[in-house]
Amino acid sequence: xxxxxxxxxxxxxxxxxxxxxxxxxxxxxxxxxxxxxxxxxxxxxxxxxxxxxxxxxxxxxxxxxxxxxxxxxxxxxxxxxxxxxxxxxxxxxxxxxxxxxxxxxxxxxxxxxxxxxxxxxxxxxxxxxxxxxxxxxxxxxxxxxxxxxxxxxxxxxxxxxxxxxxxxxxxxxxxxxxxxxxxxxxxxxxxxxxxxxxxxxxxxxxxxxxxxxxxxxxxxxxxxxxxxxxxxxxxxxxxxxxxxxxxxxxxxxxxxxxxxxxxxxxxxxxxxxxxxxxxxxxxxxxxxxxxxxxxxxxxxxxxxxxxxxxxxxxxxxxxxxxxxxxxxxxxxxxxxxxxxxxxxxxxxxxxxxxxxxxxxxxxxxxxxxxxxxxxxxxxxxxxxxxxxxxxxxxxxxxxxxxxxxxxxxxxxxxxxxxxxxxxxxxxxxxxxxxxxxxxxxxxxxxxxxxxxxxxxxxxxxxxxxxxxxxxxxxxxxxxxxxxxxxxxxxxxxxxxxxxxxxxxxxxxxxxxxxxxxxxxxxxxxxxxxxxxxxxxxxxxxxxxxxxxxxxxxxxxxxxxxxxxxxxxxxxxxxxxxxxxxxxxxxxxxxxxxxxxxxxxxxxxxxxxxxxxxxxxxxxxxxxxxxxxxxxxxxxxxxxxxxxxxxxxxxxxxxxxxxxxxxxxxxxxxxxxxxxxxxxxxxxxxxxxxxxxxxxxxxxxxxxxxxxxxxxxxxxxxxxxxxxxxxxxxxxxxxxxxxxx
Ligand code: BGC
Numbered sequence: 001x002x003x004x005x006x007x008x009x010x011x012x013x014x015x016x017x018x019x020x021x022x023x024x025x026x027x028x029x030x031x032x033x034x035x036x037x038x039x040x041x042x043x044x045x046x047x048x049x050x051x052x053x054x055x056x057x058x059x060x061x062x063x064x065x066x067x068x069x070x071x072x073x074x075x076x077x078x079x080x081x082x083x084x085x086x087x088x089x090x091x092x093x094x095x096x097x098x099x100x101x102x103x104x105x106x107x108x109x110x111x112x113x114x115x116x117x118x119x120x121x122x123x124x125x126x127x128x129x130x131x132x133x134x135x136x137x138x139x140x141x142x143x144x145x146x147x148x149x150x151x152x153x154x155x156x157x158x159x160x161x162x163x164x165x166x167x168x169x170x171x172x173x174x175x176x177x178x179x180x181x182x183x184x185x186x187x188x189x190x191x192x193x194x195x196x197x198x199x200x201x202x203x204x205x206x207x208x209x210x211x212x213x214x215x216x217x218x219x220x221x222x223x224x225x226x227x228x229x230x231x232x233x234x235x236x237x238x239x240x241x242x243x244x245x246x247x248x249x250x251x252x253x254x255x256x257x258x259x260x261x262x263x264x265x266x267x268x269x270x271x272x273x274x275x276x277x278x279x280x281x282x283x284x285x286x287x288x289x290x291x292x293x294x295x296x297x298x299x300x301x302x303x304x305x306x307x308x309x310x311x312x313x314x315x316x317x318x319x320x321x322x323x324x325x326x327x328x329x330x331x332x333x334x335x336x337x338x339x340x341x342x343x344x345x346x347x348x349x350x351x352x353x354x355x356x357x358x359x360x361x362x363x364x365x366x367x368x369x370x371x372x373x374x375x376x377x378x379x380x381x382x383x384x385x386x387x388x389x390x391x392x393x394x395x396x397x398x399x400x401x402x403x404x405x406x407x408x409x410x411x412x413x414x415x416x417x418x419x420x421x422x423x424x425x426x427x428x429x430x431x432x433x434x435x436x437x438x439x440x441x442x443x444x445x446x447x448x449x450x451x452x453x454x455x456x457x458x459x460x461x462x463x464x465x466x467x468x469x470x471x472x473x474x475x476x477x478x479x480x481x482x483x484x485x486x487x488x489x490x491x492x493x494x495x496x497x498x499x500x501x502x503x504x505x506x507x508x509x510x511x512x513x514x515x516x517x518x519x520x521x522x523x524x525x526x527x528x529x530x531x532x533x534x535x536x537x538x539x540x541x542x543x544x545x546x547x548x549x550x551x552x553x554x555x556x557x558x559x560x561x562x563x564x565x566x567x568x569x570x571x572x573x574x575x576x577x578x579x580x581x582x583x584x585x586x587x588x589x590x591x592x593x594x595x596x597x598x599x600x601x602x603x604x605x606x607x608x609x610x611x612x613x614x615x616x617x618x619x620x621x622x623x624x625x626x627x628x629x630x631x632x633x634x635x636x637x638x639x640x641x642x643x644x645x646x647x648x649x650x651x652x653x654x655x656x657x658x659x660x661x662x663x664x665x666x667x668x669x670x671x672x673x674x675x676x677x678x679x680x681x682x683x684x685x686x687x688x689x690x691x692x693x694x695x696x697x698x699x700x701x702x703x704x705x706x707x708x709x710x711x712x713x714x715x716x717x718x719x720x721x722x723x724x725x726x727x728x729x730x731x732x733x734x735x736x737x738x739x740x
Contacts, residue, residue, distance in 0.1 A: 087148030092412035111413035111542030117371035119166035119564035131183025139353025151224035163521020167564025168600030174227035181232035188350030194238035209243040218706035250276035256287025368548030373561035381533035383555025392469035405480030407487020422546025437462035477520035523567040560657035562618035575603035602674035614729035622652030650686035
């Protein structure tokens with residue numbers, strides 16, 4: 001074709017495209033049009049575009065062109081898609097072709113608290129603000145897809161990635177994930193809910209084959225994903241690395257084609273986890289739409305563009321051309337990708353985004369303060385009001401950056417206030433002396449590289465500092481290095497690392513006035529618990545960490561966070577660990593979730609194994625009463641809503657917030673049941689002496705169990721017990737109701 005002809009062909013196509021793009025009423029700007037009309041308009045634009053694309057162009061849209069982007073089609077003005085991690089902040093810019101940082105100077109962001117903290121707020125509205133702010137930052141950074149949130153269920157405290165997720169309860173995770181997604185997507189940025197599904201450990205994540213019953217799958221591991229899709233309307237989803245029932249989750253017929261796309265009607269894009277695709281035919285046929293991050297077996301060094309070797313690149317094109325795979329398969333993927341584009345980078349009225357602004361910092365601080373959980377407070381050790389004292393701040397976690405490390409959720413914040421800085425700013429008149437206490441070394445591989453610092457002299461120094469102080473605040477826990485709270489591996493021990501237990505015992509010998517500040521995204525063993533006065537769980541709090549911790553320690557903010565997972569006394573008390581190797585970590589890369597539906601508090605409750613700290617537990621500096629607990633009827637039909645009301649009174653001297661938690665259980669059932677399951681909650685703020693009526697509505701249909709004999713939900717008739725309290729192990733009252 002000579003250049004004139006080519007030009008005229010190009011301009012014809014371009015004109016058609018411009019006509020389609022401009023002349024068709026723009027779905028996103030016509031506010032009065034019905035959703036159906038908007039969808040139809042977009043779908044017919046997509047039809048027209050698909051008819052203009054060559055097979056090569058279609059295939060090009062289905063795989064990466066760089067570490068975090070996919071190709072557009074320049075001649076039709078179809079843009080590239082740009083993605084970025086992650087769940088609690090937009091990751092620094094990564095190079096085109098390697099994991100190295102691009103070295104930009106304009107990519108620092110607000111680090112928001114990690115999602116365990118967000119879940120601990122039990123505040124869905126705040127989750128919406130979190131998602132919106134994060135989406136604004138992603139938009140400012142010109143991202144079309146934000147690779148988060150993660151909603152894998154907390155099954156074992158050893159999972160290195162629990163800190164990125166929303167805890168052990170499917171109902172809590174579902175309620176928290178929906179507003180987050182809506183918030184992100186209001187910015188014309190797609191959330192990408194991950195890792196679908198059963199990626200509940202990092203150890204062997206690329207090999208392990210998970211076997212779990214249908215019941216546990218539907219009742220425990222899928223609900224948060226389902227809520228993300230159906231209630232949150234999420235635009236993309238990431239497959240998990242592991243296998244489920246013998247098939248990799250990134251191309252899994254049951255999970256992706258049947259459950260996600262058919263049963264839940266997901267109309268968005270399935271993205272592979274980076275290197276999660278393993279086969280062309282399965283990727284094409286079993287639900288994957290965009291392949292990312294695949295290694296190329298060294299083929300990259302022999303050709304100009306190793307992305308051509310992706311399973312959904314040249315091999316896919318060949319299969320399509322040979323007729324082994326029908327063109328409708330690639331058309332469906334391209335349709336989904338274009339739909340995502342109309343929602344994001346081809347939408348005509350996306351806001352521009354913002355980053356590092358005051359509002360985002362405020363949201364980050366609010367989430368951080370609301371998510372911090374006061375676990376223990378003997379003799380009102382906290383809040384620390386007296387300023388004319390000497391405070392010994394012991395531990396590396398008082399100063400260590402917790403936004404670096406952890407894997408793909410690492411961040412490059414514009415600033416990060418450490419706990420020590422926060423305390424110094426808050427307690428201007430106090431004498432604050434910091435001593436590192438224990439040694440971990442500087443890299444993210446701390447746990448495997450011995451520190452150059454001398455452990456003995458650190459210990460001696462810390463004991464000296466503690467001895468001379470009025471109060472000791474020990475900032476310990478885990479960190480974001482390998483084998484701690486970090487992607488790619490699990491923790492190897494349930495107790496605290498780096499000799500913290502011994503150091504704490506040594507300190508207790510010289511000063512009994514000790515509070516422990518647990519910086520972690522996971523439960524840890526606390527053999528010293530009875531000897532210390534207070535424990536605060538502070539998670540990974542991001543940019544505003546130090547401010548938020550000082551807010552709570554000083555009582556400027558009254559803590560109201562509740563644990564989104566149980567703390568077992570010892571590892572074997574956790575359900576997954578009580579069944580031996582096959583249950584965790586698996587044998588020969590095969591794993592069976594033997595505890596079945598009894599995950600977290602469901603296990604502790606049902607088996608009567610008291611946890612160290614229960615799901616839903618969290619203290620306050622004030623006290624609350626939950627009284628007048630009533631339901632509107634004695635008996636309900638499956639279509640009914642159960643209306644539960646109660647009065648909450650702040651009986652203490654300070655303003656504060658309480659979370660009313662409603663659990664429901666069925667004692668007589670044809671299947672095994674957990675004693676009780678969370679079915680509703682509400683957080684309310686009350687002034688000292690204040691009282692408020694709380695109403696919580698529960699669909700009777702939500703009491704159904706997943707019946708394997710009919711492969712569907714089954715609402716059993718009969719009596720159910722409703723438990724109302726402020727923690728799974730602190731129930732104020734129970735009520736019996738009947739389902740007719
Ligand atoms: C992680 C994902 C992440 C991706 C891209 C993978 O290793 O599992 O969560 O989004 O990398 O960085």
